[in-house]
Amino acid sequence: MTRRELLYVKTVSDTKSISKAARQLFISQPSLSQSIQRIEENLGTPLFNRTTGGLTLTFAGERYYHTASQILKMYEDFEIEISDINNLKTGRIHMGTTDYLGTLILPSILPRFRDICPYIDLTITEANSAELEQGLLDGRLDFTIMHAPKDQHHPQLNYELLARDPFVIALSPDHPLLKCAIKKAGYEFPVLDIALLKDEPLLMLHSKQRIRQVTDVILGRAGIHQPNISLTLKNFETAQLLVAQGLGITLIPRQYSSRSAVQKQPAFCSIDKKYDACWDRCIASLKNSFLSKADQMFIRITKELVS
Template sequence: MTSRELLYVKTVADEKNISKAAKRLFVAQPSLSQSIQRIEDSIGSKIFIRGTNGLKLTQAGEKYYQMACQVLKIYGDFEAEITDINDLRAGHIYFGITNHLGAIILPGILPAFYERCPNISVEIFEGSTTPQENKLIAGDLDFSIMHAPASEAEANPSLHYEILADHPFVLALSRQNPLVHRAVPKEGYEHPVLDLELLRDQPLLTLTKEQRIRHITDSVLKKAGIAPHIRLMSRNYMTLERLAALDLGYAMLPGDYVSINRYNNPPVFLSIDRKYGAYWSLCIATLKNSYLSRADTFLLEILRKSFSGSTMLKKV
């Protein structure tokens, strides 16, 4: 059993397709199929079976996959420690970040990182929070820059979340919506505050279930005792913002995101009472008890300093 064999099984399991796995591994498909067959012969059990949605792990395959993830993580940590011994002269960082955060945060931290570590290669996985958490648990990512779960109950017990900053959510409504005039200015809130009870019969525009904005929205409405009528789901918060402006429904969005958009006829933004916990927390997520290389640690220190001065905080 070699590290290459472990990687082969893990990649096929992740892709659920021999052809896709072969492309990702840069090997010929017949060669990969033969390697999987040899591995199955060596353990005396099938690892994969063909299902309606591609290849599925057997019970033995599940055990093999879990072991492969653990061993590959240990090997990756070993390589990272050797890189540290070489004093950052070479190495590789692979971390996750959401698409929107990447565009805002990375230009503020990567130039300083490369000035100190010009020979460290950086690979970025850009995706929503659920795929990032899955990759962290599988040992694929060193760390992720994301927004923390809406509550401790929703937090993955295998992960550690280091909070960097909290940002409130706002409601986006059309200027033509009569509820806009029922919002009340309150001290300590950026916008007039709207009673969520008034939204009970209003259609909701929201994001997909694997996105953290959706998690926060669901949590807030649950606390308010509202079972929303979802009119539309999208993966793009800007789409929801624009549609809310056209009076297709209301949207609950991060105030730090909507504040950077500029276009004609925007929606009206209203604040939400703090008792509903309508905010999210920017965080660094890591697998508990995992090893972070010196390069990882250095990049994260730059990230922390960028928030301690609050210059980036006003943009994010």
């Protein structure tokens, strides 16, 4: 397998189209089609399913794609390592962050980074946590600034802790459960036992969003394994707005709740420390991967400014 062959298969898979891949690779469509056919003939097995909806990977194709991604990442790492000899005069960074976290941290990080590294080509991918982790595994991203999984960390990824943010319970200002909340020293809000939410209608985010994943773990620690989910949303600010209107209860990171733009604010309750109801902002990267000097500089600035 040559580097060109690896790149051809990976690009066709990413675009799901010979014609789109050919344009991206700046070669003719017939030439790319013939190359893919030769690769499949040499391997003795098809890599793609040809369907009316486009090209999809066969099982062998999935294995080839995974290997190609890793090898191409090694090539890229080597090139970046060589470029480091230029002492940050050239180079590139492919980093990722979640949509909302990016609005919180990038405005403080990027000006400082640009002052120090004005010639580094920076590409930022904004996506949900699952997509960012896959980007690291595929070699498309050097590192990400995100929130770590609550319980099961991916075995191939490193999660370096930056900061911890507690979750709080958001409910309407006239909700009866507020009478059960108890003021305790060391807590910002009155403490409400999570177990009391067992039969309450909950507003939850989608399962691929890290807030939802952390919420599921917190509820599970309170014995709530089948919560009463009345509505599933993508936007946590929408969830807060609906909570304030009395349409349910939600769990949300404290930092995010304070930046909500909703006019009518919900009431908030703290969660007892025994539930470890928090999430960890982190730098995630592939284990044993090479991080360039530019990567390391960006990470160092991040630690200094937003930890």
